[in-house]
Every structure is written in C-alpha cells, then in structure tokens.
Amino acid sequence: MRKQVILLFTVIAMFGMTGCWSRVELNDVAIVTATALDLADRNKIQVSIQVLRINMNNASGGNATVLFSEEGESILDAYRIIQKKIPRHLNFAHNRVIIVGDKLARSGMSDVIEFFSRYRDARGNSYLLATKGKAADLLKIGPSFEKFTAEEIREEQKAKVIDNVSLREFAYRLLEGGIEPIASQIQSVPSSDKALTSSNNDKKKQNNEWSLALVGVGVFRKDHLIGWMNAEEAECLLWFRNKVKGSVITTMLTGDKRESGKLSVQIMKSKTTIKPKLQEEKVSFDVRVEMIGDLYENTTKLSTNSLKNLETIQLAVEAEIQSRIKSTVKKLQLKYKSDIVGFGRMLHREHKKEWNERFEKRWEQEFPHVKVNVTAHFKIIGTGRINDSLTWEERDFKK
Amino acid sequence: MVQRGQLEHHFDYILSGNATEDLMNFKTIFNHCIDIKYREFYINDVKKGSLIFLNGMVNTKTIDLDIMKQLMDCEENLFKEPELLAEDIKNIVHNKLIYSSQMCWVELFQEIVEHILSGNVALLLDGLKEVLVISAKDWDKRAIDEPATEAVIRGPREGFQETLSTNISLIRRRLKTSLLKMEEMKVGKLSNTEIVITYLEGIVNENLILEVKNRLERIEIDAVLESGYIEELIEDHSFSLFPQVLITERPDRVVGNLLEGKVGIIIDNTPFVIIVPGTFFQLLQSPEDYYQRYFVASSIRFLRLLSVVLSLLLPSLYIALTTYHQEMIPTMLLISIAAARETVPFPAFVEAFVMEVAFESLREAGVRLPRPVGQAVSIVGGLVIGQAAVEAGIVSSPLVIVVSMTGIASFIFPSFQLGLAFRFLRFPMMIAAATFGLYGILMMVLLLLMHMLSIRSFGVPYLTPLAPLRISGLKDVLVRVSWLKQSSNKSEKNKQQMGKPFIRHRQGKYK
Secondary structure, three states, X not given: OHXXXXXXXXXXXXXXXXXXXXXXXXXXXXXXXXXXXXXXXXXXXXXXXXXXXXXXXXXXXXXXXXXXXXXXXXXXXXXXXXXHHOOOEEEHHHOOEEEEEHHHHHHOOHHHHHHHHHOOOOOOXXXXXXXXXXXXXXXXXXXXXXXXXXXXXXXXXXXXOOOOEEHHHHHHHHHOOOOOOEEEEEEEEEOOHHHHHOOOOHHHHHHHHEEEEEEEEEEEEOOEEEEEEEHHHHHXXXXXXXXXXXXXXXXXXXXXXOOOEEEEEEEEEEEEEEEEEEEOOEEEEEEEXXXXXXXXXXXXXXXXXXXXXXXXHHXXXXXXXXXXXXXXXXXXXXXXXXXXXXXXXXXXXHOHHHHHHHHOOXXXXXXXXXXXXXXXXXXXXXXXXXXXXXXXXXXXXXX | OOOOOOOOOOOOOOOOOOHHHHHHHHHHHOOOOOOEEEEEEEEOOOEEEEEEEEOOOEOHHHHHHHHHHHHHOOOOOOOOOXXXXXXXXXXXXXXXXXXXXXXXXXXXXXXXXXXXXXXXXXXXXXXXXXXXXXXXXXXXXXXXXXXXXOOOOOOOOOOOOOOHHHHHHHHHOOOOOOOEEEXXXXXXXXXXXXXXXXXXXXXXXXXXXXHHHHHHHOEOOOOOOOHHHHHHHHOOOOOOOOOOOEEEOOHHHHHHHHHOOOEEEEEOOOOOEEEEOOOHHHHOOOHHHHOOOHHHHHHHHHHHHHHHHHHHHHHHHHHHHHHOOHHHOOXXXXXXXXXXXXXXXXXXXXXXXXXXXXXXHHHHHHHHOOHHHHHHHHHHHHHHHHHHHHHOOOOOHHHHHHHHHHHHHHHOOOOHHHHHHHHHHHHHHHHHHHHHOHHHXXXXXXXXXXXXXXXXXXXXXXXXXXXXXXXXHHHHOOOOOOOOOOOOOHHHHHHHHHOOOOOOOOOOOEO
C-alpha cells in the first residue's frame, strides 16, 4: 500500500514538473502559409512571410492574410525580427510554398536549402518555386479562389501541368550526380484586360486583376539558377518523369486541302523510358515515349471513322512529340549545359562502374555532347462524342 | 438461540416428537416475525399437528386444498390404531394424504428453518421426530420481458428476471441435454442467497469449475444483493478498471458462452448472470453478431473497435494536436479550428475537460432521473452545452463535435461495464495529452496495454486470443466468420483456445 502511495505521488509530481515546454494554444499561433526569399542589398537576405489572419467571419471580406517582410543576415535572423513584430507565435509547419527571387537563386541556393533542411518545422514536401523579379511581390497578390495565395499556388502545383519540385527533391537533385535541380517558375500575370490598362500598383494587385501562374521552369546548375524553360518545354520535362496529368498536344497537319488543319489530343497515359547505351567511349541515350490519348479537337477533314486516317493523326502527333522532346533536350544541352532530366542518373544506374570511373567527375562537360535518340509512339483510344466533324458535308471528308 | 453479535443461524433445539413442544420452539425462533404463520389442528381429534409457513411466499390455495383439506378429510380410523409406529405415520402421510410432488422429511432444526424461510411449508405431527417439508413456493414475480440493457434487433426477446428457478428454466430450455449441469450453493451469512453454477460437462475445463466453486465458497459476506457483489469477490484483479467477468441479462448469451466452455453463475434475486472467464474481446461482442449475416456482423465489430479507440482517445487527441502538434492537422482544418477557437478564453485542455465533465454529468443525470424529468435534462444539455456555450464563445464548436462523437462512440459499447472503464480512462488520457502531447497519449496507451496484458480472468489472459495470439481464435474476434467456416465443433475449438487455464490460488479471504 505504501509503495502504491509513493508511486501515485511520483506520477502526480511528474505531471506537475514538465513545465509544458512546447505547449502553444491555438489562439496564440500565427500560421505562416508562404515564404518568399529575396536577395537584398549588402548581401542581406529578405524574408517575406504570408501570415494567416484568423477571424471568425472570414466571409465578410477583407484580406485573410498579412504579409510581413524583413531583412536579416540569415533567414532565421530575419525570421526572428518578424517574430518581434507579431504578438503570436509563428508556426512555420504549415508553410507549403517557398518562392525564391531570381537574384537570390542566381547567387546560389545552398544557404536556403541548408536552412530549410535543418529547420525542423519546415516541411520537406513544400514546393520550391522561382520567379523572375522579386518574390515578395507575388505574395501581395490576393487569391481569386482559395482563402489565401499559398493555397492557390499549391493547388496549381498539384495539378502537375508543368514540372515541379519539393524542397526535399530539390535537395536530392542537388546532392545526386547526374541530375540538376529545377524549380517551377511562377509569375504574376494579368487576369483580365483591365489589369493592363490600370496603373500597376499593389492595391490593384489585390483586387484580383492579377493572378499567379506557373509559366515555366527555372533551370539550375548546381545551386545556381541559370535560365528558364517555357511552359511547353516544362511539360516535356514532365513526360520524362512519367508524371503527366492530362497534358494536351496540339499539332498542325499540312498536306492537301482536306488534310490540313489542327489536331489536339489529350494524353491519358504516358510512359517514357531512357536507355543509356555505352559504345566504346561514346554514350548515347534512347528515349522511348509511349502515350495513349483521346482526340479532342480536329479541324481537318480527316474522317475519324477510318483506321488509315487515325494512323495519319497518330503519326502527326508522334512527330510533334519527337520534335518537342528533341528541341527541349537540345536547349538543355546547348544553351544551359545542365542535365535537369537526369540522363546522367540513368547512366549511373545502368553502368555503375563506368559512371564512377569516367563520367561522374566530368558529366557537366560530357552532357552537351551525348547523342539522344527519340522514338515516340502514340495511340488514339477515343475520338470523343462524334466521329466526323458536323460542319462539313459528307463528300468533303477524306475517308 | 440467536445471540447478539453472532449473526449466524445456530440452534440447539432438537425435535422432540411432541408437536406442541416443537411448535413452541419454532415460535421462539421466529419471535417477532409477523410474516410467519402457524396453523394448529387435530386430525380426527386424535393427532395433533401444525403447519408453519411464510406468508406471501407460499400459495395458500395449495396449502388449503392439497394439505389442509387432505388432512382434515382423511378416513376416521386412519390414525386410530393404537399400535402406530412413527414409520407408519410417515407412510400414511407421505403416500395417502399430501398431494404434493415436492416434499421431504427433514430432521435437523436448522434445515427446517431454512426451508421455511425460503418459502416451503413445514408440517409438524405428534409422535414424529421429523418434519415434512412441502414445497408450496409462490410469490409475485416480474414477467419475463426484453432485457433493457441488451436489446437486439434480431434475436430472442426473453431476459432473465429475479427468480432463480425461472432463470434456470430459461437456460435449460435452450440446452435440452443432460450435459448441462447446475450446481447449487449458498452465499451470504444472512441473506442465504442461492447461487447456481452452470456449465456444460465435457466442454468446460474441470479445473475451472473447481476454481469457481473454490472462490465462491471462500466468500464471507453478510448479504448478496446483486451479482456485482459476487463479481467483485471472485474476480482476479479487483484493483483493475476493467470488468473481468461477463454480465448478461440474456439467456441466449449465457448458453452461447456455456457452449464455448465458460461457466455461468446465476444468482437469486437479480436478472444479471455472471459468466467467467471474461475476456476483453468477448465484452465487445453482442449476441446479435451471431444472428446477423456475418459480413454485417464483422463490419460492426470493426466499428466497435474503432469506437473503443475513439471513445478513449478522441478528446485527448484533440488536446494534443491543437496544443502541441499543430503541424499534424491539415492546413485547412487547422484554420477552421483556429477560427472557432479564437474567442475561447480557456486552454484546450480546460475546455475539453469541462465539456467532458458536463457530458458525463448529463448522462448520469439522465440515467437516474425519472423519464419525464430526463427529457428536461436532455433539452437543457443539448441547448445549453451544445449551442449556447458555443455562441457565448466559452467552448469552440469543433470541441462540441469531438465531445459528442466521443459520447456516441462510448454508447456503442455492448457492455456497459466496459464502457464505464473507458469513460473513466478518458480523463487521465486527457491529462496526459495536456502535459506531454502525443507522447503522453502514447505512454498512457502503453500503460493501459501493459495492464490489460497482465491481467487474467480465471487463468485466461484478458486479451485472448489476440495476446497470446491464437490464429484460429481470431475467427471469432475481429470478424465473425461464417458458421460453415468455423470449426464444426465450435465448443471444442474454443476449449483449445483457452488452453489449460492457469488457475491462481489466491490466498487470503474474499472480503
């Protein structure tokens, strides 16, 4: 009995002596939703965070978020200065979007990656984006659909229209040989004609005349941003990673009168295999793309009832895929000399010994000269609700 | 003579054979007992006799017509022969006079008194050193109706009631076999409560019966008013929160358990029958699981397991997540919760604790109050706690959802006793969550599991068959497998599952 009483007191004392060290009530938390990082003067770093302003009736209008911006010697330094301005405890754990301005990105991302991999509140799966110009300005743009901008950016990234990376993936790519990091490029774009005519100031930006759009991909070499790829090329990068979610390919058909027009197909499934080939000293890659999809638009007079015509369409799409991939790879090889697709990684996986001996150290020099062969296979599995276009006469069609 | 301070029946009297004298002795014993009635008479002016019985517990019609009338109307010269021996008198009364199927001759004073007190009629006759005890028990009983605590949609609607003999018959009607054994015991120095141990011979483990009898015999208590007394006195760990025996009001459930090799303890004056050994998963089963289609029954069992977890952990998870681990709540949900909590002046723990206490009070009030007042309680509870408190900004609406979900989850428990344990455990859980966050919850759950793994009920580990794991036993724990797929001799299988129970010979007295 005495033993039990002592045990009971020990347990009670245990509860009293914890000091509730990391306990924060929800009422005392300020939720950070997005972070923008820019390079400021004198090598300082400017941290801008978007903080949720929680009130019971959000529906009554008003901005749901507040932007705090501060310069500091390091990210945490700036972060601490911001914390001083806010009566609540900043909770960084819900930050899902990190936007880096191109000045900072060009000068090197290693500090950013260092901080966010060390900081235990930061999520590895938050998206890392880059922008031309100041990143902080993007966070000033008000949301059009979601409660706050960060959520809109996150949803756009999730849609997988162009290639994207998470913080964790960016770090992996940075560390791994044979693949270079990327970051989705986000820019503010006018959402209506009015935005262009009215003066471009912050107030207007919040009035939904500007919106955020993913316009391409920032290409990195090591941790430095070196250039941009446009949206079409960025989509190509998605094909390489087998992460296509409803991408659309439009191609022009030229030929006789009945054959010319535009064709749009939506990709349902895509599978790309990269096979490295090692012949003596030379490396080459066979890229094989296999896609299936639906025909969505057809302005030619090709009747989709005939297999022969479908084959023509398929061939046209295949040619388009091939040329797109080829031009993307060419741009990477010649303009940026950065292997963001990960050809080197494939080579590493297939020919480990040779990679370690010959290529690992000098892949940067080697990459622009490797030969990339592309073969594409496309198969139409559906032609939509109608067969032949309704507007033409029966005799006009090419059967 | 009953002495003061000594509460046991103990009599020094011996039957003398003189009816007048013996009657006087009985009258001394039953002094100041107005419910004891005496009827003195002479048979054909020759033989003096008297009847002693308890008023209200006997059928007076039986006494009048089958005993008195027979004795009065007998042939005149039946007792006239002078050479009548005691044997002859007994013979005449036994075989020619009394119309009763249940009667016996008793010599011991003590036994006669017990018989009278349990509703039998004692017939004293001059010249006999034995008393004829005739059964004429009859008293007002509650009708057999549906058990209030274990209602089923499909299944028999009969429930036990307070009379032992009726309860026994309810079980016997479901098992018409001589293998169903019933053994009688008496417990309680003053209440002399009859207890019947029932089991299926050949299926039950012999050691288990011995242990049950042993534990029952060791009980020293003045009175047994409800099965709860017995439960507490025979269970292995009375310090535990968890019920270690199964309590049921349903005869079909008792029979189902007897078939699994368990022992039933039927107690007089209570509709609740104890089934031992009781295991955790058994307490989570409803007899209806076996009557409904097995897919449905299995999914309902999963639902119950979920509700066990919810009723134990939901409020503490709310506290831990909102005060320590905000990063674990999805962003949008966090925003909603934060918005709702914005005006609440209390910490999440106080908020949750107050609401849980309020909910438990409401529930307790609802149980004890008469039905018309109970409605008032629910209105007050629903309105004040559900709505007004949220509108006044004293509690947040997500918490109201948490508390009501916890409440609903705790109503899913088929066993009220087990539900009580989890109702109580919720509070230490919440304290642990408020001081240590998820880590505290984890520690508490570990403690709880350690406890549950350490206790045994009559030698059977509490978490059987999950720990120790018996794969074949799982067919009837998390899911209810079709009868076709279960072993044809379910009982035999179950006997194996329970293994050889490790019988703890507990030292000391049950007090």
